[in-house]
């Protein structure tokens with residue numbers, strides 16, 4: 119054990135790295151005094167706000183009221199329940215601890231906690247600027263910060279906060295369906311009324327430029343298109359109309375998503391009534407990235423079958439492995455089609471990885487921890503139609519906070535719904551007609567606003583913290599390779615996730631799976647670290663399974679691979695100051711419990 123003096127002097131952190139520690143409470147609540155001070159300031163300010171608001175109205179609760187027996191009983195009752203609740207929450211998952219390396223949550227940043235608390239007290243509903251005079255504008259500014267980090271033009275892009283990444287993904291597909299429907303309706307209209315002979319594919323991939331050009335050229339009004347819209351008429355009534363317009367039945371449009379998908383995409387396809395068979399998986403490489411040549415083959419095949427593609431999804435930071443798809447190569451492929459006047463909607467699901475954009479240098483200097491390939495993937499975000507990001511993951515923002523962003527107003531359009539009781543004083547800010555969710559809290563937006571401004575969404579701010587989490591992964595990875603002979607690591611690691619199996623003396627995959635299951639159980643029971651487990655199944659992950667069985671020289675006898683999965687996002691997992699080195703201790707634990 120180190121002495122106290124030793125602790126305070128021993129630090130080989132740079133001054134700006136030390137400074138990032140001010141943004142977190144710390145595993146032992148080291149920054150408690152500062153946090154208490156800020157919370158008291160916010161509370162006092164909030165109290166004063168009330169007092170200053172029409173003081174002449176007088177008080178509604180008197181000192182005498184406050185001494186009333188039943189009044190006091192109520193208060194004591196609530197106080198007791200609060201104490202009980204606090205006691206109950208002692209059993210909650212200690213997600214703040216550097217020893218928590220399981221799922222995608224950890225410490226919260228203090229600015230985000232304070233922003234959240236501030237908005238919680240004021241409790242605006244950012245559904246409209248009528249219901250919220252401040253919060254709705256904070257949301258607009260916070261979205262601009264995220265847009266800028268994600269390489270979008272902050273003055274052209276649009277977006278809003280959602281309660282999670284799942285909702286943001288549904289928002290994206292909802293909008294892609296709106297495009298698909300408009301383009302299809304336009305094709306049907308032109309075929310019927312102007313002797314065009316557009317195919318389903320040509321129609322659905324015409325893009326807004328062409329669409330607008332047709333509108334002008336033939337003086338077509340939105341109402342005329344309604345007679346050809348499946349969103350308006352429903353899929354059943356429209357079938358005869360399409361049969362006549364295209365001389366064959368419409369088989370529906372599909373959604374292409376890599377097999378590493380988050381399951382929210384299945385929900386989105388199901389919810390929007392596209393039919394489960396409309397969900398088409400794209401093969402993965404042996405490293406878990408979307409296989410671009412398979413995407414190309416599928417596009418060609420669908421084009422030939424005249425089946426339009428509503429949306430193509432790629433992923434930055436897959437949920438299972440933290441792998442980044444080659445967004446740039448995918449976009450290049452789609453650009454080739456754009457030259458032939460075929461438009462595709464490319465959405466990037468960056469729910470997990472999105473914040474790593476803050477680690478990418480905007481001046482094209484190479485960042486410290488991301489590979490050049492991953493950097494290129496992030497840089498090409500500026501070209502994609504829409505993005506999902508989850509501030510409640512790597513933004514260190516409290517739940518529930520996701521966000522959806524669109525490159526420009528063309529990809530933010532969606533069927534607008536009117537509500538007579540909601541007013542819109544500020545048309546450009548008011549989003550209620552265009553959000554899936556109705557009433558929305560300002561907490562996520564305000565938390566993100568304060569955190570983004572305080573930490574800075576650049577390589578010396580938020581990016582520095584995230585860069586250090588990759589460094590932690592690299593150090594642990596090396597340590598396991600050198601010191602843990604029973605463990606075998608999965609090959610590709612782009613971000614701060616690390617997956618492995620307990621290989622030991624296993625001669626087959628099923629053997630190894632059993633050992634890995636057991637190891638995960640033992641670690642989580644040991645009360646030293648909390649880890650997570652994931653299972654990659656065939657056929658989606660067949661290439662990964664085959665490749666690794668061969669690499670590890672074990673019999674390929676199972677349709678799935680069980681992985682010990684670590685999310686190394688806690689900012690203090692790797693540090694030189696605590697009495698224990700979490701990295702060393704974790705490697706030792708692996709050796710102790712694996713076999």
Ligand SMILES: *Cc1c(COP(=O)(O)O)cnc(C)c1O
Pocket residue numbers: 281282283284285287380382433435436437467468469470508520
């Ligand atoms: C976490 C995640 C989601 C869904 O996010 P929730 O906030 O849990 O709804 C979607 N896509 C990816 C890649 C994710 O990692």
